Amino acid sequence: MEKYVKLQKIGEGSFGKAILVKSAEDGRQYVIKEINISRMSNKEREESRREVAVLANMKHPNIVQYRESFEENGSLYIVMDYCEGGDLFKRINAQKGILFQEDQILDWFVQICLALKHVHDRKILHRDIKSQNIFLTKDGTIQLGDFGIARVLNSTVELARTCIGTPYYLSPEICENKPYNNKSDIWALGCVLYEMCTLKHAFEAGNMKNLVLKIISGSFPPVSLHYSFDLRCLLSQLFKRNPRDRPSVNSILEKGFIAKRIEKFLSPQNACMTKYSSENTDVDSTITTRRTHYLLQKNFV
Template sequence: MEGYDMLKVLGEGSFGRALLVHHRISDHKYVMKEIRLPMSLSGIENSRKEAVLLAKMKHPNIVAFKESFEADGHLYIVMEYCDNGDLMQKIKLQGGNLFPEDMILHWFVQMCLAVKHIHDKRVLHRDIKSKNVFLTQSGKVKLGDFGSARLLAHPMSYACTYVGTPYYVPPEIWESLPYNNKSDIWSLGCILYELCTLKHPVNSLPSHYSYELHYLIKQMFKRNPQNRPSASTILARGCLTKLVKNCLPSEV
């Protein structure tokens, strides 16, 4: 951790710890993921995959990679610090007060742009949930935590291993069927539902939201993955195209 000062522990999990650190030279804050390296060579290679994938994901709506290094039996991944928490925290802080639709769509479009970017690169995130969507004070939404991500051999490939968080897992994974990037679309639909209701998917949406929002969620929750829209198809919908232009810099 040479060159960094630890400020506080942001979270702990089975992987290790997430730390808020200060980079002395740049005087910037970053998040440092500290991962305990397994004993086996295959396990070590698997742990390194997150850093390799994240380094390739350069996009305004994806948490930016700074560097990675290994020391004392740990892998350290240094990435952008999003200074306004995550969507799960935001939902809890609402105290039952529903978000306005324009705010929901502003966040949702940015999530879709991130998902489109990784799918274009044949990457499945496999753990899209409100806790892994981060916010900045400037209003940016950024997809993070690529610890479960998988690079497919080609666009038509499928994955088979069970991963994910139960509330966000699509039917095909529960049924132990091969799955592709449409599993991420189901999980994205779960977040959209959560933003509209402040709850995990169980009942219908509050009626004051537009037909368009109801329709989007219904499409993303199609039981057959082939019938779910891609991120590109979602972003091409009339109600979202203007928002896309506002969210994305012209050079991306």
């Protein structure tokens, strides 16, 4: 830890502490997750180290960047980039009841989907997608973080069986203690989209039992007609009770009204491949969708 100067504690949870630090080498601010592994079993220690391995392989503009990790005095330290804009949960609460514009919601949603595509393409479940794990950088870019309970799948059809995650975002299959796969992340994605549209949780109750019953029923208060039919229809698809009926993240990104927003979030080298579209404001949505499909297939986004 001699390379870093502690500034303040910015979070604490079952995993340990999150500390804002300043690097003595480059003067930049970072977040360090400090996890006490001294009292852990060998299995738990390996699980903590697994998070590091998962994070180290995540290199994407919409995923919080891992920098390094080290073990010292019985603790595991994970160094991550610091997102000065805070998390999406706080941003939602700051609205004080004033709904976001649809353009803003879709720009954020597309970036979350691009991050989730990167995760799912690598046969990984995030398993804790929620507004508190989605961060904003200084320039407003969305970054998905906290892979503390992520799980690498041996194959895309393997189903995880551990009941885990944050209660408001649990899928029906997890509530019913059934096997689940990446479609549970899609349900949680729907919960985040609903939160951005209403500034409230889709499923709320005074206790866990009633919350579970609400989630299993799949009924939620409707979103304002202020938002487009496309957006409201997408939300209903993300909240399909049967996971097989929910779209994959790739099929979400190929929807016309989503696809046309992707290019603004591509890296410069990928954006130049599709530059002609920005020079023609009347590009047919079918062409846009085909181009997006090509980029998705080539793993450019």
